[in-house]
Amino acid sequence: MDKGLSLRNVTISKGDVPLLSVNHDIGPGEVLTVMGPSGVGKSTLLAFITGTLAQDFEATGEVWLDGHEITHAPPHQRRVGILFQDDLLFPHLSVGANLAFGLAQGGSSRDRLAKVDEALDEVGLKGFADRDPATLSGGQKARVALMRMLLSEPCGLLLDEPFSRLDAALRAQVREMVFDRARARELPVLMVTHDAEDARAAGGVIVTLGR
C-alpha cells in the first residue's frame, strides 16, 4: 500500500525490558487508537515516530509514511504532525505568527497572511492574528494549535492525549473538529489516550497496550 502510516514490527524496549510491540497499517482518513494505563510507553511510541526517542530507549522495526520509509529521517523532514495535551503555542509569537510558523514555506507575504487569516476564519477566530496566545481561552488555543499543525501540510497526524486538558463541554467539540479536519484531509491518525470516550469517538481500531 502507498498512502497511510504503517508501523512494521515496531518494538521498543528500555534496557532489557520490552515496552511494546506494534504492527499496524493506518489508512488515509483512518484512526488507530492506542490505549493503556500510563507508563506503558504510549508516548514513547509517538516519540519513535516523530524521531525524538530518548537515547535510553531502543527501537526496532520500520515506520512508513505515504510509501516512504521515515524510520531514520530527521524529525523535521518526516512530515508527521503532532498535537499534545498542552497547546504548546510558541509564547513569544503572536497567534498569526504561530500559524505562519507552521505554514509551509514559499509564497508572497501577502499570500501567507491571507492563508493565516483564512485558517483563523475556518475555526471561528477571525481577527485574532495579532493576539498574544497567552490571552486566549483553552478552547481557542486548542484550535490555533490544530490549524498551525494542519498548515504545515503533514502526511500523518499523531495525537498524544490531546483532549485531556479540556473540560467536558469543550472536549467533545474540539475532538470532533480534529477528527473532521483529519478525515477531510485524508490523514492517517494515531491517537494515544487512556480515555475510553476519546477512543469511542475516534471510531477506528483500538489497540490496548499493557503488561
Place this chain on the structure above:
Amino acid sequence: MKTRRFPPALPILTLLAMLGPVAAGLWGTFLPAFGHLPAAGLSGPSLAPFRDLFDWAGLPRAMLLSISTGIIATSVSLAIVMLVTAGWSGTRPFRVLERLLSPLLSVPHAAAAFGLAFLIAPSGWIARLLSPGLTGWERPPDLLIVQDSWGLTMTVGLIVKEVPFLLLITLAALGQADAQRSVTISQALGYGRLTGWLKTVFPRVYAQIRPPIYVVLAYSMSVVDVAVILGPNTPPTLSVQIVKWMSDPDLAMRLTGAAGALLQLALVIGALAFWRLGEIVAAHVGRRWIAAGRRGRLDVVTAHVALGLGAASALAVLLGLVVLAIWSLAGFWGFPDAFPDQFTFRNWMRFGPGTLEALGETALIAIVVAGVALILTIGCLEAEYRHGLQFSQRGVWLLYLPLLIPQTAFLPGLQTLMLNIGADVGRLPVMLAHLVFVLPYVFLSLADPFRAWDTRMGTIAAALRASPNGVLWRVRLPMLLRPILTALAVGLAVSVGQYLATLLIGGGRVATLTTEAVALASGGDRRAIGVYGLMQTGAALVPFALALLIPAVVWRNRKGLRHG
C-alpha cells in the same frame, strides 16, 4: 542521515578554554618553583626557591592568615545564609532581604571592600555619624581597623560579598528540594520552623550547594584585591606576597613567588580536605541531633539574630556604595562632620577622563569575553540536547575546577610561561585568562533554564518542519531571552571584577577600572577611589539592569514569557 551541525567539538573547545590555561599555568608555576626559569638564565631542578620561601620571616603569619580568613569567611557566610533561609524563607522579610541582596551579587569585590573601608575606618562614615556626640572624638581615633593584622576586616569584607552569592545559590537549590512541604510536615510534628528546616531541608540543600561553597573557601583563602584593600600589610597575606614577588623587577624573585604559589595551592587543597572532614563530622553530629528529636526552643532568637546579620551584611555593601558616592562628590569633608561642606562635580571632572579610558578597556574585554563564553555555553548545551548527552556529577566538578584552583597558583605560572615562550602580554591574553573565570559562571547561570525548556516545543517545531537550527534560533533562544541576557550580564560582571588576571597577564599594561581602582588603595585618595569604585560598580550593574529591562520591553505583549 543525521545532520550534525553542532559537532561535539564545541564542548571540547569549551573545556580547553576553561582548563587549558589552568593546566598550563600550574605547569608554569611548577617549573620555576623548582628553580627552572630559562628567561632568567636559571635551570633546575633545585630546592632553593622553597628555601628562600621558608626563609621569609612573614611566612607563618601569612599562611595562618590565608587559612583563617578562608575558613572563617566561608563558615560565617554559610551560617548566616542557612539560618536566614531556615528561619525566614517564604516570608516577607526574606523576600525583602532577597531583593536587597540580589543586585549586590554583581558589585565587584574591590568596590564593596572600598565601601566597607570608608564605613568602618576610624575616620569612616560610622565614626563621623556618631562623633562627637556619642564618642566624644574630635579627631579620628588611633585604631587599626582597616588592614588590621589579624585580617578580621578583610574577613568581614569577604563575608558581605559571599552572603549574596551563597543566598542566590541556595535559592536555586531550594527550588529542587521540595522544601516547603518538608517544613510544613515538620512543623505539624511540633518542630520550630528553623529547626525543622535544618533537620529536613538542609541536608538536601547542602549536597547541592557544596561545589559553590568550596569555591567560596578557595577564593577567600587566595583573594588578592580584597586583601590589598582591607588586609594586613606587615606581613600581607600569602597571595598578596606572591603577587609582590611576581611583580619584582628582579626575575629571580619569581622563583620564590612560584614556590609560594605551590604552597598556596597546597594550603587550599588542605583546607578543602579539612572542610570535607568537617562535613563528615557535622553529618554524624547532625544525625544524632535529628534522632534526639528536640523541637528547637531557641528558634525565634536564632532566626532574628541571623536576619539581623544578613541585613547588616546587605547594609554594609549598600551604605558602602553610598559613602563611595558621597566621597566622589565631596568637596572639603572634615572629621567629624557627617557630610561634606559642599558637594561638587570637581572630582568627576578631574578623574572622569581617566575612568572613561579605563571603562573603554574594561567594556571591550568584558563584552568580547562574555560574548565568547555565551556562544560556547549555548553551543555546549545545544550539543547536549541534540546528541542526548548527559552531564554527570563529575562533569559539574570540571566546571568548578578553574574556580577551585587558587588564582595565585596558576596565573603567575601562566605569566611566567608567556615570558618563557616570548609571548607578548596584552589585551588578548588577558581576555583568554578572563574566559577561564567567566565561562563557568555563564554556564552555571544558563544551564538550568536552558535545560528546563519544554522539549516538546522542539518536537512541535520539528513537526512543523523547522530544522534543528531553525528550532534553536526561532523558538528556543527567543523564549530564553531573559536567562540568556542574565547569563551575559553575569559574564560581564565577572570580567569587570577580575583583578589578578588583568594585572598579571596584562603585565601592568592593561588598565581596567578594577586594576586602576585597586592601585589607588595605597594612595588613599578617597575622592579618586569614590569615582573609580562607582564606575566599576556601574560597569557591573548596568548590564543586569538591561537584562531585566530588555526582555520586559521586547516581550511586553507576551504574558506567557513574563515569568520565564
